Amino acid sequence: MTALLFGVLTLALVGPLPAALARAEWPLYVPRAAMVLWQSMALAAVLSAFSTGLAVAVHLLGTAPDGSLTFTPAAQLTRLGWFAWSACLLAFLATLVIGVRLVVTVAAIGVRTRTRRHRHRALIDLLDHAGLRRAAGSDIRILQTQAPMAYCLPGLRQRVVLSEGVVDRLTIDQLTAVIQHERAHLRARHDLVLEAFIALHAAFPRWVRSESALAAVRMLAEALADDQAVRVTGRTAVGRALLACADATAPRGAMAVGGPTTADRIRRLCFLPSAEAVRTLNLTAYTLAAALLIVPTLAVALPWLTELNRLLAP
Secondary structure, three states, X not given: OHHHHHHHHHHHHHOHHHHHHHHXXXXXXXXXXXXXXXXXXHHHHHHHHHHHHHHHHHHHOEEOOOOOEEOOHHHHHHHHXXXXXXXXXHHHHHHHHHHHHHHHHHHHHHHHHHHXXXXXXXXXXXXXXXXXXXXHOOOEEEEOOOOOEEEEEOOOOOEEEEEHHHHHHOOHHXXXXXXXXXXXXXXXXXXXXXXXXXXXXXXXXXXXXXXXXHHHHHHHHHHHHHHHHHHHHOHHHHHHHXXXXXXXXXXXXXXXXXXXXXXXXXXXXXXXXXXXXXXXXXXXXXHHHHHHHHHHHHXXXXXXXXXXXXXXXX
């Protein structure tokens, strides 16, 4: 029953629950709390998946006379029957596969992304217009092209990349808003948050995971960066900068200020809820995040701590 409950919880946390949260509009108005909720949901999904594997593994093990667990396939096969024993074995193997895929995906995405960024950073430094760079700031690179580009390259040597086409179409306040937006991404390391969700998305089978979860997390990262820019330049400057940079592009591994979410982000800036509504939404999101983390963790930890205490007792 424990394995079944954890299995159902895992499927819910990687499928219908993320899909429902991605369709909701309220997370956009409390992006920080909503991001915490998404991270808690992702971590709870991983904990629940491994909890399913641990609970199933218990059914595949036997108990020795001293109370310790032993691996006795023949005895457990006789006790459970072919169907139940095979189902437990398949569930345990599926958990192992998900765990291995998660580790491999995290490593592969990290290496691939950093290699791509390193090469792109070297190219950007080579093509940078030096005079404009000195005037704008040490972390800013401005390219001599009219193609609209405004994005950041995270990492140890961070870069904010702009094109002359974007600089020419923006006022000073709007340009400041774009730079603050990108620097907010760099300070908060939103790239690491997105990498974790990409890895989790790839680890679970396609028929289980929600396709909209990753897009929703990307949207929240952009909303957080917008809010930081608003604190410096105001909503009007940020909204007009987003509109002017709606067609801005970025290479893979970078985070652009424009893109397909621009219209929703501008609408968000125009219709902010009341302070009381924001407090209520924040409280709800943080409460749900705490519950998602605490319940699976305690469900996993308490049985194992009880068993460890029994084995260590004199």
